[in-house]
Every structure is written in C-alpha cells, then in structure tokens.
Amino acid sequence: MTGPIDITWKEEYFLIVMASKVVLIRGKGVLTGGGDIDQKKLLSMYNRGIQILMDNQNPKDSLRLIFKNSDRLGIKINTIAGRKLSSRPEVSYSLASLLQDGGIQPKNIIIWDRTNRELREAGYRLNLNRGGIKVIGTDTKGFGYDSQLTSYLNIGSLFSSIQSNKITASISLAILKDHGMAGVTAGMKNYFGAVHNPNKYHDFNCNPFVAELFETKFIKQKHKLSILDSLIVQYHRGPSYHARWAEKYEALIFSLDPVAADYVGWQVIEKLRAKKGLASLKEEKRAPVYLKTAEKMGLGKASPEEIKIIEEDV
Amino acid sequence: MKRRQFFKTAGGATFLASAGLMNQTSTFPAFLMDLYALGEEANLSKVEARYYKKHPDREIECTLCPRFCKLGDKERGYCGVRENIGGTYYTLVYGKACSIALDPIEKKPLFHYLPKSSALSIATAGCNVNCKFCQNWEISQVRPEQIQNYDFPPGAVVKTAKKYRCAVIAYTYTEPVVFYEYMYDTSLEARKKGVRTAVITGGHINPEPMEDLTKVVDAIKIDLKAFSQDFYTKYVRGELQPVLDAIKIVHKSSAWLELVYLVIPNLNDSSDEIRKMCQWIVKEIGPDVPVHFSKFVPMYLVKNLPPTPVSTLEKVHKIALEEGIRYVYIGNVPGHSAESTYCPNCKKIVIERRGYSIGKIALKGGKCKYCDNPIPGIWI
Ligand code: SF4
Numbered sequence: 074m075t076g077p078i079d080i081t082w083k084e085e086y087f088l089i090v091m092a093s094k095v096v097l098i099r100g101k102g103v104l105t106g107g108g109d110i111d112q113k114k115l116l117s118m119y120n121r122g123i124q125i126l127m128d129n130q131n132p133k134d135s136l137r138l139i140f141k142n143s144d145r146l147g148i149k150i151n152t153i154a155g156r157k158l159s160s161r162p163e164v165s166y167s168l169a170s171l172l173q174d175g176g177i178q179p180k181n182i183i184i185w186d187r188t189n190r191e192l193r194e195a196g197y198r199l200n201l202n203r204g205g206i207k208v209i210g211t212d213t214k215g216f217g218y219d220s221q222l223t224s225y226l227n228i229g230s231l232f233s234s235i236q237s238n239k240i241t242a243s244i245s246l247a248i249l250k251d252h253g254m255a256g257v258t259a260g261m262k263n264y265f266g267a268v269h270n271p272n273k274y275h276d277f278n279c280n281p282f283v284a285e286l287f288e289t290k291f292i293k294q295k296h297k298l299s300i301l302d303s304l305i306v307q308y309h310r311g312p313s314y315h316a317r318w319a320e321k322y323e324a325l326i327f328s329l330d331p332v333a334a335d336y337v338g339w340q341v342i343e344k345l346r347a348k349k350g351l352a353s354l355k356e357e358k359r360a361p362v363y364l365k366t367a368e369k370m371g372l373g374k375a376s377p378e379e380i381k382i383i384e385e386d387v
Numbered sequence: 388m389k390r391r392q393f394f395k396t397a398g399g400a401t402f403l404a405s406a407g408l409m410n411q412t413s414t415f416p417a418f419l420m421d422l423y424a425l426g427e428e429a430n431l432s433k434v435e436a437r438y439y440k441k442h443p444d445r446e447i448e449c450t451l452c453p454r455f456c457k458l459g460d461k462e463r464g465y466c467g468v469r470e471n472i473g474g475t476y477y478t479l480v481y482g483k484a485c486s487i488a489l490d491p492i493e494k495k496p497l498f499h500y501l502p503k504s505s506a507l508s509i510a511t512a513g514c515n516v517n518c519k520f521c522q523n524w525e526i527s528q529v530r531p532e533q534i535q536n537y538d539f540p541p542g543a544v545v546k547t548a549k550k551y552r553c554a555v556i557a558y559t560y561t562e563p564v565v566f567y568e569y570m571y572d573t574s575l576e577a578r579k580k581g582v583r584t585a586v587i588t589g590g591h592i593n594p595e596p597m598e599d600l601t602k603v604v605d606a607i608k609i610d611l612k613a614f615s616q617d618f619y620t621k622y623v624r625g626e627l628q629p630v631l632d633a634i635k636i637v638h639k640s641s642a643w644l645e646l647v648y649l650v651i652p653n654l655n656d657s658s659d660e661i662r663k664m665c666q667w668i669v670k671e672i673g674p675d676v677p678v679h680f681s682k683f684v685p686m687y688l689v690k691n692l693p694p695t696p697v698s699t700l701e702k703v704h705k706i707a708l709e710e711g712i713r714y715v716y717i718g719n720v721p722g723h724s725a726e727s728t729y730c731p732n733c734k735k736i737v738i739e740r741r742g743y744s745i746g747k748i749a750l751k752g753g754k755c756k757y758c759d760n761p762i763p764g765i766w767i
Binding site for chain 1: 444445446457458459460461462463464465466467517519528529530532533624687688
C-alpha cells in the first residue's frame with residue numbers, strides 16, 4: 074500500500090475486515106537445544122505473523138496499518154513467573170526492532186511491566202534511556218500509579234501511569250498460561266499488571282473483571298494488538314512455572330481481536346491438556362468464562378465459528 | 388529520612404492518620420519527634436505466615452480467612468500482603484507499619500472500654516475484602532510496596548505505647564486480620580508489659596485463628612457491614628456468615644466486644660434488615676453488647692449516594708432500642724445525644740460524650756452512680 078492511510082478506512086478495516094482473524098505461527102527450532110532463542114527464526118515468525126494478520130502487506134506497511142508513526146507505544150509484557158516463564162528479553166526486543174523498522178521512533182517505545190524487580194528477575198536490564206527504547210517497571214521513580222481512581226462497573230483501580238499517561242498505543246505481549254483461578258491467562262488478563270490491585274479481581278474465575286478492566290478507557294482505547302508468546306506453554310498448574318507441565322510449543326499467536334486471540338490460546342491449552350490426559354478446564358470448573366463476557370460486551374469474538382484461524386510454519 | 392515524609396500522602400491518604408489526642412495531651416509533638424527517629428523506609432518482611440497448608444507442586448492454601456486463597460509459587464493472596472515463595476507462605480508486612488498514630492479510644496469506637504484512654508494505633512497495608520465505601524482505601528487496598536512502610540517491630544510498638552502512657556495498642560485503619568502474625572506477637576509482648584490491645588476488624592476471619600486471637604487480645608470491635616449476603620457480595624466482596632460466627636466466638640471469649648454498623652442510604656438501612664440484625668444480636672450475644680450506628684459519607688467507589696441523614700440514624704437507633712439492645716450509639720454525628728451512655732435502668736447519663744471528648748463519668752465500680760445498676764464494660 075502506498076500513500077497516506079485514510080483514518081476512517083483504517084478504523085473500518087480494523088472493525089470489519091480483520092476483527093477476528095487469529096494467526097498462529099509455529100517456528101520449530103526457535104528454542105535451541107540449550108534453551109536459547111534462534112533470533113533469526115524468531116524475527117521471521119514475527120514478520121510472517123504480522124504479514125498474514127494484515128493481509129500480506131510487507132511487515133513495515135502492515136505495522137503502519139496498526140500504529141501511527143507518532144504513537145508512543147507500550148509493550149506490556151508479563152514477568153511475574155520468573156525467568157523460566159516470562160516474556161523473554163529476546164522476544165520483546167525483536168518486536169521492538171520490528172516496530173522501529175515500521176517507523177516508530179525508539180524513544181517512543183516502552184517495554185514495561187509492574188515492577189523493576191520482576192523485570193530484572195526475568196532477565197531484563199532496566200533502561201530509562203531518553204533517546205532509545207525504555208525498559209521499566211511501574212515502580213520506576215517518576216512513573217508510579219495514578220493518584221486518581223479509575224472507576225468503571227466492578228473496577229476501581231489506580232492505573233500505572235505508563236498505561237494511562239505515557240503511551241498512546243499498546244501491545245499486549247503476553248505469556249500463554251494455565252491459571253488456577255482464571256483458567257487461562259493471556260493477552261487480556263495481562264493488563265491486570267497495569268493496575269495497582271490485581272489481587273482484587275480473581276474472584277469468580279476473574280469474571281467479569283478481565284473483560285471490564287479491558288473495557289476501561291486506558292486499555293480499550295489504546296490496545297491495538299495481542300501477541301501471545303507461546304514458545305513455552307504452561308498448560309497445567311499455572312501461572313507458576315512447572316517444568317512437568319510446560320510444553321515447548323514454539324509458536325506466536327497474533328490478533329487484532331483481543332478476545333479471539335485469547336480464545337485461540339485457550340484452545341491450545343485444552344489441546345495440550347487433552348494430549349497429556351488431563352481434565353479440560355471446563356471439567357475443572359475454571360474455563361475462562363470472562364471471554365464470553367468480553368464477547369457480550371462487544372470487545373471481540375469468543376465463538377469458534379466467528380474466528381478465522383490461520384496457521385503457518387516458518 | 389526527611390521529616391516531611393511523615394506527612395507524605397499515600398495516594399492521597401494522610402500517612403499520619405490521626406491527631407486525635409492533639410487537644411488532649413501535650414505529648415503529641417514529642418510523639419511526632421519519636422516517629423521521625425524510626426528506621427529508614429522499610430523493605431517487605433519475609434516471616435512465615437501462620438494458618439496455611441502446603442500442597443504438592445509448591446502450592447499453598449491460606450486458611451486464615453474465609454477466602455481460602457489457593458496459590459502457586461510467586462503468587463499473592465487477595466489481601467496482597469502474603470506471598471507464596473517457593474512453596475512457603477510468607478507475610479510481607481510483619482513489623483512494617485504504614486500508619487502510626489495516637490488516638491482516643493473513643494475514635495475506634497470503643498465506648499465501654501477504658502474511656503478517655505489513649506490508643507497507640509497501628510496498621511499495615513492490605514485488606515481481605517474490598518468494601519466499595521472504604522474510608523482508608525489508599526492504605527487498605529494497596530500492596531505494601533505501593534506505600535511507605537516503617538520498621539516498627541512488636542517490641543518497639545510496646546515500648547512506644549509505654550512511653551506515651553497509652554493504655555491500649557489498637558490494630559486499626561486497615562484490616563488487622565491480614566497482619567495477624569504481627570498483631571499476635573505484639574499482643575503477647577504487650578501483655579508481658581501490662582499494655583492492653585484492641586482489634587478493630589471486619590471480622591472476616593476463620594474460627595480457629597479468631598479463637599486463638601481472643602486469647603491474647605483484650606478488646607475487639609467488629610464492623611458488621613450489613614445483615615444480608617447480597618450486600619456482602621456486592622459491596623464488600625466477602626461473606627456474612629463467617630463474620631457472624633466470629634462475633635459469637637468473641638462474645639464467648641474473655642475479650643471485650645463492641646459492634647459497629649455503617650448505615651448507608653438505600654443499601655443497608657431498611658427497617659426490616661436492621662430489625663432482623665438486632666434480633667439476631669439479642670438472641671445470639673445478648674442485649675449488653677454496645678452497638679454503634681455510624682453515619683456514612685461518600686467515599687472511594689460509592690460517591691453517588693448522599694451522607695446518611697441523621698433522621699435515618701435516629702430511626703435505626705430507635706429500632707435497636709425497641710428490640711432490646713441496651714447500649715445503642717449514633718456515630719460520626721458530633722454533639723448528638725446518642726453519643727453518650729445512658730443507664731438502662733434510671734435513664735441518666737453515665738458517660739457524657741461530645742465527639743471524642745468525654746464529659747462527666749457517673750460510674751462507680753462499674754455501676755451507675757445514681758441507681759447502682761451494673762453497666763457492662765472494662766472500666767479500669
Ligand atoms: S488472609 Fe489473605 S491470603 Fe489468606 S485467605 Fe484471606 S485474603 Fe487470602
């Protein structure tokens with residue numbers, strides 16, 4: 074595509090054409106024998122995923138369909154479970170470099186999570202570099218949580234000022250995991266890390282809290298893309314890391330529809346559970362019912378007949 | 388530590404939560420000076436929690452409160468102040484106070500418990516429910532690392548209470564159940580030194596820890612937030628029955644008990660609900676437990692309702708008296724006649740109150756000075 078993009082057309086494109094496409098890219102060998110990442114393969118997984126998601130545009134143009142060059146972009150990662158089950162630095166940096174290629178200025182990219190301690194424990198080097206990509210926790214001096222409560226339906230929270238103030242667009246780069254209470258934690262629930270009181274939202278399988286939090290203005294208006302890091306999938310006993318139930322799945326899942334992305338993530342977990350002879354999440358009474366709530370709220374699709382899954386190996 | 392940090396607000400909350408004794412005692416400035424001398428901003432504690440079960444795969448189940456949080460490694464409970472680290476459960480707030488103040492005991496409110504005495508009041512971050520009308524949400528609904536905490540171990544708490552002649556140490560402002568270990572050990576220490584202790588709680592706790600607690604503390608005030616599970620589900624995010632059970636446990640123990648009911652317009656102020664609650668109180672714990680009906684002011688997530696009209700408070704006060712409760716108070720309405728204690732026999736004022744100030748006390752040996760009727764309470 075050449076020339077400036079018509080905004081009205083762009084929005085329509087989001088809502089109608091692309092809404093429920095989910096792209097699952099598998100990269101066999103992306104995790105090397107020693108547990109390192111084959112960087113080249115990872116980049117090609119990203120490139121292919123974005124290309125297919127945006128209808129085979131070249132990756133640069135594809136990204137321009139999603140973000141404006143002037144956007145200040147937050148990449149919300151998940152580092153709660155330590156080094157073995159967090160968004161790896163290689164995965165976040167590869168995405169950031171792709172975004173730079175797509176025209177986002179490095180100084181406008183923030184890779185972030187709730188605390189510096191968790192980021193460090195997941196292998197990140199904190200970086201407040203004014204001119205380049207930043208890697209910071211909400212507890213970094215000068216950031217912190219808002220002083221004003223955001224109150225919406227069952228939600229009452231102080232938002233990370235990164236999500237509320239510092240960015241204009243957001244990517245949820247989440248780890249795909251089983252979750253003892255939510256059933257599944259993926260792109261939508263990743264935003265629990267954007268508020269000061271996530272522990273208050275775990276009742277009733279996190280329903281309706283995941284959906285309602287997503288619908289708050291700081292998330293709904295800014296979230297543009299879900300990417301589920303499924304290189305290792307914890308399909309049982311999550312969200313903590315347990316080697317016994319962690320599958321080397323070597324995939325990335327992409328979608329503009331946050332609900333559909335998580336729905337597909339859920340199906341991946343169910344397939345792995347079935348393969349290992351485990352009861353389904355439904356049988357364990359912890360199916361991620363918040364996805365249906367989210368669908369009812371119009372946040373995306375959680376019905377298989379309305380989701381188009383495209384799988385490809387690179 | 389800079390002095391101004393003691394007045395620092397935690398998300399808008401006054402860190403030094405109360406200066407209630409300022410008009411009553413000249414010790415207050417000295418108390419502040421002592422606070423300045425407390426340690427540097429504290430890290431979180433790592434003290435093993437009590438009341439939890441270990442499960443396979445480094446999972447734990449907390450049995451302290453009715454939530455029974457089941458958590459994997461690195462996860463925190465609903466209260467936000469307890470963490471599973473490698474399969475062992477830890478309290479992160481042991482000896483880590485976020486609020487320290489001198490208060491009159493009447494502010495708790497405890498009206499039949501050592502009137503006119505001062506209480507060294509402490510709190511840590513955290514709460515095991517999430518009341519939509521919380522007055523202290525800036526410290527109760529946060530994780531400890533999101534506010535300032537100060538090293539204030541049990542021994543130091545008791546020493547400070549002695550130094551400032553506080554008859555009581557009160558665990559208050561947030562929910563003491565979530566800092567149970569700190570509260571328990573401080574109470575043991577206080578007993579050794581002749582200082583009494585009071586727990587200001589929502590009573591959302593399991594029977595075993597509550598029974599154990601009643602053996603080491605001297606007074607417990609429980610907030611009964613409504614008399615319907617529906618209200619507890621919608622506005623408290625907790626369970627009513629465990630609170631009622633906790634009330635009965637305290638009543639059976641040697642600890643002094645008082646109840647508070649925050650009356651919220653349209654939400655928990657129906658005559659029917661109040662009457663049923665009063666009937667339950669009289670039947671289960673008797674007519675002598677003091678009951679305080681407090682005025683609500685819009686707060687936190689309930690800002691769309693007006694403050695409770697005084698007429699509503701007077702209505703519920705009347706219902707409670709009709710149902711046979713003998714000591715019924717109206718709270719948060721300074722100067723109201725129902726702040727004072729009346730002898731149920733001769734109807735004369737035996738303790739006169741105006742706000743937190745005490746006027747005359749007409750008690751002699753725990754009895755009404757005018758008619759010799761016993762007035763239940765801990766008076767000395
Ligand atoms: S005390 Fe805290 S961790 Fe324990 S059950 Fe209650 S809310 Fe959960």
